[in-house]
Amino acid sequence: MSAYDLLIKSGDVAIPHVGLRRADIGIMGERIAAIAENIPPEGSSRVIDATGKCVFPGAIDSHFHVGIYRPFRDDAISESTSAASGGVTTILSYFRTGRNYLDKTGPYGEIFPELLGLSERSFLTDYGFHLTMLTDEHLKEIEWLVRECGISTFKYYMFYKLLNLAGSAPEGSNYLMIDTPVDLGFLYKYMKEVSRVNALFKDYGKISLSIHCENPEIIRATNEEVQENPSGNLLKDYSDARPPWEEELAIYEVGVMANQVSCPVNLLHLSSQKAVDAGKDVASRYPQLDFLLEGTLHHLSLSHDMDLGRMAKVNPPIRGKEDVEYLWKSVLDNTIKTVVSDHACITKEIKKGDLWTSLPGFGGTSLMFPILITEGYHKRGLALQRIAELSSGNPARFHNLYPKKGAVMVGSDADFAIVDVNEEKEVTLKNLYTAQDFSPEEGMKLKGWPLYTVLRGKVIFEKGKVVGQPGHGQFIKRPVKLHYSEY
Numbered sequence: 097m098s099a100y101d102l103l104i105k106s107g108d109v110a111i112p113h114v115g116l117r118r119a120d121i122g123i124m125g126e127r128i129a130a131i132a133e134n135i136p137p138e139g140s141s142r143v144i145d146a147t148g149k150c151v152f153p154g155a156i157d158s159h160f161h162v163g164i165y166r167p168f169r170d171d172a173i174s175e176s177t178s179a180a181s182g183g184v185t186t187i188l189s190y191f192r193t194g195r196n197y198l199d200k201t202g203p204y205g206e207i208f209p210e211l212l213g214l215s216e217r218s219f220l221t222d223y224g225f226h227l228t229m230l231t232d233e234h235l236k237e238i239e240w241l242v243r244e245c246g247i248s249t250f251k252y253y254m255f256y257k258l259l260n261l262a263g264s265a266p267e268g269s270n271y272l273m274i275d276t277p278v279d280l281g282f283l284y285k286y287m288k289e290v291s292r293v294n295a296l297f298k299d300y301g302k303i304s305l306s307i308h309c310e311n312p313e314i315i316r317a318t319n320e321e322v323q324e325n326p327s328g329n330l331l332k333d334y335s336d337a338r339p340p341w342e343e344e345l346a347i348y349e350v351g352v353m354a355n356q357v358s359c360p361v362n363l364l365h366l367s368s369q370k371a372v373d374a375g376k377d378v379a380s381r382y383p384q385l386d387f388l389l390e391g392t393l394h395h396l397s398l399s400h401d402m403d404l405g406r407m408a409k410v411n412p413p414i415r416g417k418e419d420v421e422y423l424w425k426s427v428l429d430n431t432i433k434t435v436v437s438d439h440a441c442i443t444k445e446i447k448k449g450d451l452w453t454s455l456p457g458f459g460g461t462s463l464m465f466p467i468l469i470t471e472g473y474h475k476r477g478l479a480l481q482r483i484a485e486l487s488s489g490n491p492a493r494f495h496n497l498y499p500k501k502g503a504v505m506v507g508s509d510a511d512f513a514i515v516d517v518n519e520e521k522e523v524t525l526k527n528l529y530t531a532q533d534f535s536p537e538e539g540m541k542l543k544g545w546p547l548y549t550v551l552r553g554k555v556i557f558e559k560g561k562v563v564g565q566p567g568h569g570q571f572i573k574r575p576v577k578l579h580y581s582e583y
């Protein structure tokens with residue numbers, strides 16, 4: 097007789113890159129110890145009956161902004177709670193120096209320990225960071241960040257090269273708190289250094305640069321056009337002011353530059369057909385770079401005809417219905433490889449102002465499974481196994497968490513979301529477990545809510561109750577193959 101600390105029994109397990117299998121999963125301590133057709137329940141300390149439910153590997157929300165608009169520790173506690181309630185077990189959050197976040201600049205040698213300190217005992221889920229380098233001094237820290245700090249992914253924002261645009265930052269605010277440019281010349285140096293460091297660590301994983309692709313020179317001109325002649329539909333105006341072709345242009349710029357210096361790139365939050373096609377094009381032209389094309393929950397579920405108003409302002413903007421359908425087609429045909437929330441918790445008070453002056457972004461991490469299951473599985477025939485790949489298996493591989501995370505294998509972390517794919521609930525603020533006081537999805541009826549979330553063998557969310565505590569989450573150093581000897 098085998099006895100486990102936790103036994104998940106009789107669920108339909110969605111195994112990335114394998115399929116859906118009826119199986120029992122035995123967990124000892126923090127890890128998966130056994131997967132078998134039938135494990136007798138006797139002797140195990142706790143048994144969860146998952147009959148009729150789908151057992152997904154815990155979601156990895158690989159695009160998140162903890163602490164961007166609210167004090168870091170408060171935001172980490174409340175928004176990792178929201179993530180946990182939605183079946184997310186690992187958050188990979190973006191961080192940069194400058195305004196918002198910690199409102200300071202300087203070397204990561206000083207700022208990163210502070211970030212880790214604020215994170216300690218603040219997360220219910222496991223977590224890691226993607227860091228933005230903004231100065232030549234930062235670029236010199238990349239190798240150290242990978243080797244010593246467990247940071248294996250970096251970020252660049254193309255639209256920061258001209259900062260004082262409407263919709264980007266308040267006039268004259270010196271948003272990044274630096275006096276050197278972050279233009280394409282800087283991106284060239286940044287890519288070269290990421291490429292050099294990637295070659296050093298190639299046996300352990302891929303050191304990559306995530307890029308927000310929007311072209312600010314074009315936005316400056318199209319913004320003016322729209323502001324002179326608005327349509328009145330706020331979200332359509334915002335989309336026209338940052339049109340899909342400026343994303344497309346930025347992606348081609350990135351493709352050419354990445355190829356020139358062999359820098360692995362993640363193309364973030366593709367919002368439109370033009371952006372996806374450009375991403376597909378550069379990916380097929382430069383296959384050795386293994387581009388990651390990322391989609392977001394909001395671009396897959398919201399469109400500018402939905403009358404959501406400026407609270408759904410986000411960069412890149414919410415697009416039209418045709419673009420939403422094209423994004424789904426690209427998820428179904430495996431062009432878009434990861435789906436993320438781009439969660440940035442913001443309140444009505446903080447998001448004040450008009451369409452052009454209010455801050456961009458909003459949260460949605462806890463809707464990972466409800467949106468993928470309702471809009472993907474139920475409406476468009478997306479297989480449950482593919483949902484496990486988009487939300488867990490692929491982000492784990494692209495962001496160097498595999499096989500600690502993103503795998504249903506003996507020895508991998510016992511991270512799970514146990515989901516009833518047929519239970520329908522209305523989106524209310526209460527069932528999002530967030531500090532945000534609005535949601536663009538509020539009132540939608542969605543199927544596929546998690547019943548249980550398990551983090552490294554510990555139940556952290558159970559039938560509507562958050563039972564995890566801040567501090568249950570650990571900082572995960574990446575690449576895991578470099579930092580954890582067992583992988």
Ligand SMILES: [Zn+2]
Binds near residue numbers: 159160161438
């Ligand atoms: Zn983002």
